[in-house]
Amino acid sequence: MAAHSKPGGIMSMLLTAFVLLQAVVAFQHGANHNHKHVAHRSADSMEKHFQETRALLEERANNIAIKGAPDGQYPRLEIRDLKKKTDQWNLYLLAMERFMAKDKNDRMSYYQIAGVHGRPFITWNNFGPLLNSAGFCPHANTLFGPWHRPYLAVYEQAVYQCAKEVIATFPSSQQQRWNNALVGLRVPFFDWARDPPSGEPAVPTAIRDQTVTVTKPSGQVSIKNPLYSYTWGNSLPSEMGWGPKNGFPTTIRRPVDNPTRSNNNEMNALFGQARVGWRQRVFALFASKKSWGYASTSQYGVQTARRNSDSFEAIHDEIHGTAGGTDGHMSYLDVAAFDPIFWLHHVNVDRLLAMYQLIVPNTYVANGNINRPMAQWNQGEGKNGNSPLKPFTKDTSGNYFTSNDVKETRALGYYYPETSSRTYKQVVDAVNNLYRKSGESTLTRKRADGEYIPIYPGRAFKDGDYDTVLSVVGDKYAMPGSYQVHCFLGKPSDNSTTNGTAPYVNGTTPAAPSSNSSSYSAPGDYGFPSNYVGSHAFMGGSVAGGNSSTPVIVEGCIPLTAALQGKEASGELASLHPDDVEPYLKQHLYYKVIGPNGAEFAPESIPNFHVKVKSCPVTPAGDDELPTFDDYVELPRVSLPASAPWTYVPGPLDTLPSGVPGYEVPSPSEGAPVSYPTGAAPMPWDEEGYCVSRQTIEYVDPAGNMLYSEES
Template sequence: MATNYFNITGVREGVNGPAVPLRQEIRALQSTNPDMFNLYILGLQRMQSLPKTDRLSWFQIAGIHGRPYTAWDSVRGNGNASGYCTHSSILFLTWHRPYLALYEQSLFENVKAAVAAFPPGPTKDKFTRLVPSFRMPYWDWAADARVPDVVLREQTIEVETATGRQRIRNPLYSYNFGSIDRREFPENRFNTWLNTVRYPNLANVAAQMRQIETFPNPGTNGLNLRDRVYALLSRNNYRNFAFFSNDGWNNNGHPDDYDSLESVHNTIHGTIGGGGHMSTPAYAGFDPIFWLHHTNVDRIFALWQVLNPSSYVVDQRARYSTFWSQANGTEGPNTTLLPFHQNQTTYWTSLTCRNLKIFGSTYPELVDWGVVSPDQVRLNVQRAVQTLYGRTAPVNRILGQAPGAIGASVLSFSQPGVAITASGSSIPQTDGPGDEETPAQSHGGQSEQQPIQSESTGHLDLIKDGAVHEYFCNVRADKYAAGGSFNVHIFLGDFSDDATRRAFDDNLVGTFSVFANDPETTGCEKCQDEAENGLIVTGSIPLTGALLDRIPELNSLEPDHVIPYLQSKLHWRCNRPDNTAIPREEISSLKVGVASVPVEVPTPDHLLPRYGEWQPQYEVTAGRKAGVAEGDNL
């Protein structure tokens, strides 16, 4: 009998010609559209309560990302190895796009079902009108890395239900497994936790979440995360998708392509999980914050696509096998992205999911209906990048303004959960079939706006011949050197001897996170092969923002001032996700180096900065434990 596969189409309701509903930032959704947020919570609650045997249940869709390493929707493919894993692969970003569409499609159907359960009346009518415009939200950790309270702190939440207003278990706080089959979750800890946890007390088998006062909120890394995203969206070298997309080491002798969107994504996993589910690829998908996080990763990917329309997935050798690919075969734009069916006979590929709107959704910065041309959309995205991420970028802090930025911020959070929308911007949602309203322009298209001040009074004296020097700390390591995920914390200045306080240290600049399964216990055969072959992954931590904070001490960003300063002040230490220390000598593959680059400051004619020729600064790290020295591979 033929298998009846599930067709991943995305959500078609609410699509009105070129206009599609928007995926919104969760804090903006909660504060500006509480009724839609109410639907979101009801949909999550219902989806999480579906039987585990349902292929559209929370358990089964989350399990595609790892455990229990079974074939979803009866799709095993031609490979023999277990797991659909595309981490550290050129398919990392594109594989997750139909995965998110599948999740959104299931969530949408659960929202519809939740509303259908309401008794006839004005409340049901109100929610019914909203349903076609519902799309899953994202958490823009690059704009504000503080975890929203509704995700992090609130174990229960008050919502309007079919039986009246009630306080229910908060489905954003954690997912409840109900029961656990140890054959599916064989690793210790994970088969004892009946709820997803973040920063669990590993000494307590009940493993409740720690008190919020001891939770190392990634806001500590917030400005650095923002600088990393700004660099990925503006630097010349990241116009190549192969470099931008994934954390595999390019090993090409250049110091300018160490970072990637995957590496930045890893830092969220590394700073949220703390030894809990988000810390480990095999279990991360079960944590509700995973979906807010990955929707933002897809959004940044979509922004990058507008800025770099000519670069995309290219053919590369598949180094390792998965459920659906064979080692030494080819991974490329036409590789099938299993287990995601487009229809009964065809799988999604990177090529067919290149346009996000094919799934019936888009993001606020990407509105392309009612605008003049694709060039206008590109300009809108540049302005959005300046507004959201450029205000604190070092080059704009030095300049004293962020050219092209509009308002205070499209999503500026003066307090957690409080959204401030740019003055005059408005992007209406489609309200179901027959809604003909489209925006005159996207929120980035307000050309009459004057450049706003950056979050700095400016350091114009640091600009030499229209450019400033910026500095980056490049890190690489064997992905499996620590037997699972680990963090490399980068400091400027003295730091605490207490390893459990490193994530909170005042002199912490940023964190390079490795997101990995334990090769000794994982069911992911690709991961086991990568560990056996010593897969090296990379990331890059911007230093310039932290150096600017020390300008009274430094006086200059010229190399003859900065290099001696870094020689004495730059430090790095390794921790496990639960904040226990790892001696650096235990990670023999660890290499830390510094590179500098002159950066041409933005102007109204080119809103994003331009980067010049990169220079390794070997003298900063040579002779130090795990430091890069001249002659080492870059």
Template sequence: MTRFSIVATFVAFIVPLVSSQPASTSPSKTGPYNYGFDPYHKIQKRATDGPIFVEGIPVPDNVEPPVRPEIRQLRNDKYGWNLYLLALSMLQYTDQDDPLSYYQLAGIHGIPFQSWNGVEPKSKQTKNTGYCTHASVLFPTWHRPYLALFEKSLYTYAQEIASWYPNETERNSYIEAAKTWRMPYWDWALDPPDDESIFIPEFTTSGIRVNGPAGTQYIANPLYSYRFNPLDTSSFHYVGFQSWRSTQRYPTSNNADAVSQNTLAAKELDAQTNSLQQRIFTLLSRNEGYHAFSSKVFNSTEGRPHESIEAIHDVIHVSTGGRGHLYYIPFSAFDPIFFLHHTNVDRLTAIWQTMYPDEWITQYPAGENSYTTEVGDMVDANTPLTPFYSDAEGNFWTSNMARDTRVFGYVYEDTLGFPLNTSSASMSRKTLVSAIVTKYGHAGVGGIINAKQRRDTGADPRRWRTKFRVQEGKTLDTAPDFSRHSLIPDPPAEAIMNGDKYYEWLVNVNVPNRALESTFAIHFFLGPPPENVHQWGSARNLVGSVSVFAMLGMGNPKNQVVGTVPLTSALLKIISMGWVLSLDEQNVLPFLQKNLHVRVAKDSTQAIEPNKVPGLVIKIAKAEVKISATGEELPSWGPVQDLFTLPPTSK
């Protein structure tokens, strides 16, 4: 086998896309950056006589690799930011016939359901899926070499672009920035500045200014959409997708002139903020084993639903995709948000590995088909992560090989100094725990405890509970505001704590992954939901959602998936409003039985009666949680206790 790596990528089949005319800065015309020459002719072409294999970005021995930054951090670094936009744009305009083009890299995940890198489908049953391993314990680790391949492609372009700046001082600055450049992640649960949505403004504009070797220009924004050139209607033969020549989010129609409605994506994601923060905090606080962490598939031997990184990940696809490309598995990787989103999933996986270094993959059956795996195939830490070769001899990456991100040449700020393939029990986790609490722990009781530690309220819990006794048992006839901009204060810690313990409340959902043979969302509200299905995902009284990111034919129709919706943050607001006296069962249970509502939306726009969803089971549960006395450890969860089953009706 001939050895070559993706260091020498690009590009065997380039169509000239850049003119040699002077650079234009007019916002009225957007396209790729105009370098004044064809940049692809300056880049070393990849050998074509053998398969591609994935290597990490080289890092000197005994040196910690560079950090992948959060996208808002990268935005503040003018050199790294310009290189990112230029490299991503250049990759998107690479000819689609090249195996390392944006089109083909995205196509590994799903459409066009073709062999990549010479790796053929396992059977007729798997040929109409992508390589990605959904509903599998391999879900987090399969994406690690996939993201590394994408990152290396961007990195290679960034090195070249940096060398093209004509001014020596500027060129040297870009070359230095390029040496440690790494792909950003988008933390979709991190509180943004007060005047900004979590859905950052750079996702919402069709054009963007960038400073390149030929000066500042206004180019087609590579974070806004990917433009197909050409659109393969034989592969994208579904309604809407066969017409859209660029990726869409909440498209205005199924026609070719459709445009994305990014304001809707921003509203839906912002409405999920508290829920996402609580879900991540719970995921990182509870160690239920690697299977529970990694996969949304219900494990009948464990006996109860659980939270997983895959289930949380599904919410982002559904909330931001809105019946566009990101919303459906086969098309999702074409949206530029996909790689930012999955890099954050990889970061959260690395954090979980740091917290629980002795937990790892055990053998478990695949829950869905992938291009090279059939439902029921037993997979484990040595299963090949196809189609990603690790060397020229034809060996594939495995989860064991990809366990530590350092093999690919990167770390995250949260995992800096923590090896992910050995126990780090002897290392101090105080800094990491503090970061987790700061970023994700303030949406629930943890935030109240931290506030109390900063300033003791001195509240008398007896006065607090007496003050609102007349409101107990209320049925809500208006929608409370649970949004991140809500002005409802939190109650004092004394009103909810029993010493160093309190109760967490949550909804556990169990449903067949193919219950509706498409993607759907199960929304939960305290108080009356909006009448209009289009308003459910952004309602002020939305508590959270379980999203089922599904595709026809991928999995076993009987395959059960699970997810959770934390209720505690919303209940704290309810306590502050005087409608519930405490988090104790005798107060919360009757309130939830009267006021918790469920709605189901298929394909973002179609209301489905919950009792028409086959196999849907919704249970309300509580768990006693102990707060760390020192603040150096995450909360400790007791057993989760199911209290009642919510009838799957609209109430």
């Protein structure tokens, strides 16, 4: 708390001076009236007035000044790299333990900060009464990326402060060691798309072990791993209102019963085989080079021309769904932030978005409208880069961050290893090294019968290649919780346990897997058949509809390219050209939709659900550049359930057209009224706290030479 002692002292002096002034004014006011009025200014009334005034000022000045960790600009590291820094890793774990143990009434406790995202649907940081019974997180919205940036910063700030408190518990003779470890301590990220170090699992054991050994003042001890789960205690607090598994009071991942517990081993296995597709999705997005505002959000109506089916938010949803399973906390927006893996995941999403900023400079937040009632916004409100990111305040006076305030991550005290030099080339090199193709010669998935099945890891693009995806469009809140689309390549007639079985015949109602197939180990466990390609999750909340009066339409994709490259390598497919791919997929492509509790749904029965196969030509590039992806076009002959022709009709909550006066500029002209069409939604500048700012970010090389500047 020492870092805040001076502001606190100044505040006390200001409070005293203000209250003394109030007392003088009150006394003078009384002196100008008769004795009866003066009598009302008794010592008790003066004390009461003093306390009321003090409380009012403290409330106004008691907003959290979100700065992130306060010791300068340092990199956030991948969790496996942070673990190599033994003392800093130890301090991070102890800080997390302390953070989670803080009283839930403390605004900087894990309980309250996690609760900002969704439940318990209570106010935070003097925001005031909630506008709607909902959380603050703007998913499927243009503010998805920038809103989470100060959110992660206040989380990081809390962890850093807890680390300082932990150091104070050590003997004075040991504190210097831990103070050294504190320098540059930042929360880590988990890069779920990159290949893990040789011999290591897909999901680090540091996230999956129930206990961990740490050094405390008493020496080495074993504690509950704060990255494994968070617990509310013996029961879920009533204010939470709802929780997976009938209010199970500890966060769980891909839960199993008898007793209720996490299945972290299954999560690890699924992450291991899924990263082939996740890597393709990340790489294709970077290669698309579309506007940052379009690449960041899955909200369908934001884009008028969709060059790529995917977005970083859509991939984010898939990770949530795979980690949580059909009834784990990560699969529900309401409660996902309580699972510690949420933060490791979101720091990685922030990292990818920060990297992408350097690929497409001078693009940023797109205009958009709020598409569902939220804690701080009503449905239909317009937002842009100057909109306040409520409830995150940048000072104690209550001024909110805007997206433009946090465009440069160093403003919050951090950067990433891939953005340390702020150069396009550094990011391109990292994307090519991490995501272009697997560094492993072989990948395998373990089937339920114990047999290991090879997975084709993908290869770099070459001349004549195409990228092919299964585009999936749906209502984000069609079901209570997440629902996941699982994709397969396999013939229905192939019933061998070696090659797996196709889930169902094209065009028919989905059927459960054959009971005599050993490819499946549990209901809803579709990650293990050898013909499995990948999945995409629509991450929803605990209540279908998401409190929205209209469907919240989003889009994502399931990459087919690596699987098709494998078929080409085996001689089953002549090339990746649509002339060869389209008839092959017409015969071999299948999918299933699995919803809450592992239930299977006929695709045609899901409102606003649509699929189509898309393909685009790829122009390869060398190691120092990214390939070029042209526009995706539909392969219409691949007939699937819910693949009938469909055209999206923009609705009233989509981005307003450019013809709306003033909407394409940051704010109306000074003093000039803006006329809106009859019935138009509130414009961004109508919101209290809207703040227009102009920033110029200058990028320099390590020698300080100017590279380029970026306006916002």
